[in-house]
Amino acid sequence: MSLVNSIETISLSSLALSxxxxxxxxLIFTRWSLNVMHSVYALIRMLSQLxxxxxxxxxxxxxxxxxxIxxxxxxxxxxxxxxxxxxVPELRLALYKYAFTAIVLGGGLTLLLITQGTLHLTPWYAPHYMVPIAGMVFANSMNSVSLAAERLDSELHNTHSYIEARNFAFQAAMIPVINSLFAVGLVSLPGMMTGQILSGISPFIAARYQIMVMAMIYGSSGLSTALYLxxxxxxxARHYS
Structure with missing residues (x-):
């Protein structure tokens, strides 16, 4: 079967092999007496959610x-x-409104620019584009804010000034995103580019889409994290006063 015309359907038995x-x-978690149930729960939740x-x-x-939409x-x-x-479970409720606002603004503005300025979606909410792109934007904003929240809390417990703690937190939160920029094309072909190539789209066009995605992820992650911090x-200031 030619991959140019279609993508192979994965049977349930083949999926089980993965x-x-x-x-x-x-098994490693179990043999090393680690918290295996947390991973079991995560896998079961992933399967059911998807x-x-x-x-x-x-x-x-x-x-x-x-x-x-x-x-x-x-x-x-x-x-x-x-x-x-x-x-940061002890401050989760107190900080939630800030995380929500930061992700909505940082991720939402990036999503708006990409879908309406770069892709010119018609209609503006075209689900086949809007939903998966929004998923990438908000998931990466979430990850960066999560890393920043943990690092900020940790640095402040070590009695750093807020400015120093903020800077450490921002740098730590952006490490995975920056590493992905270095690795793309050399170490990995990301999901969107791989999927497009498998479906028969020209690698040159797929590369343009991937550039858009990487810039989108870097921008939304950085903006959301900076806004949150x-x-x-x-x-x-009140908590440590």
């Missing part, structure tokens, strides 16, 4: 409704903001 490395990692989202996206793509984006922001603060300063 879980073997994950099961080996669980199975459900497959059905949900089929409905969303068929609906072609702007209100539905806006609701999906809102849910993404609510969930990503809550998950981002799992690294700026918003939370008064809360930490």
């Amino acid at each position: 879980l073997i490395p994950a099961l080996l990692v669980l 199975a459900l989202v497959g059905y949900a996206l089929t409905f969303i793509f068929a609906a072609q409704n702007s209100g539905t 806006l609701l999906i984006l809102f849910i993404m922001c609510v969930a990503s903001s809550w998950i981002a603060l799992s690294t 700026s918003f939370v300063k008064p809360t930490y």
Whole structure:
């Protein structure tokens, strides 16, 4: 079968084979007396979430409704903001509004620029583009805010000044994103580029899309993190006063 015309469907039995490395990692957790149940829960949750989202996206793509898409984006922001603060559970409720605002602004403005300025989506909410791109934007904003939240809290416990703690936190949060910029094309071919090449799109066009994605991820992560670190300063000032 030619990959130019279609992408091979993965059977359930073949999919099961892909879980073997994950099961080996669980075995390592068990043999080394580590918290294996946390990983088991994460894997089960991943499987159930992706199975459900497959059905949900089929409905969303068929609906072609702007209100539905806006609701999906809102849910993404609510969930990503809550998950981002799992690294600082004792301040989660106090900091949630700042994480939410930072992700909405940093991620949302980047999403708006990409979908309406770069891609010129028609209609503006085109689900096949909007939903997966929003997922990449808000997920990476979430990860960076989460790293920044943990590092900021840790640095302030070590009695650094807020400016020093903020700078350390921002640099730490951006390490994974910056590393991905160095690695793309040399160490890895990212998901979007790989998927497009497999579906038969020219590698030159796929490269342009990947450049867009990498710039989008770097921008949304950096903006969301910087906004979060700026918003939370008064809360930490009260907390450590």
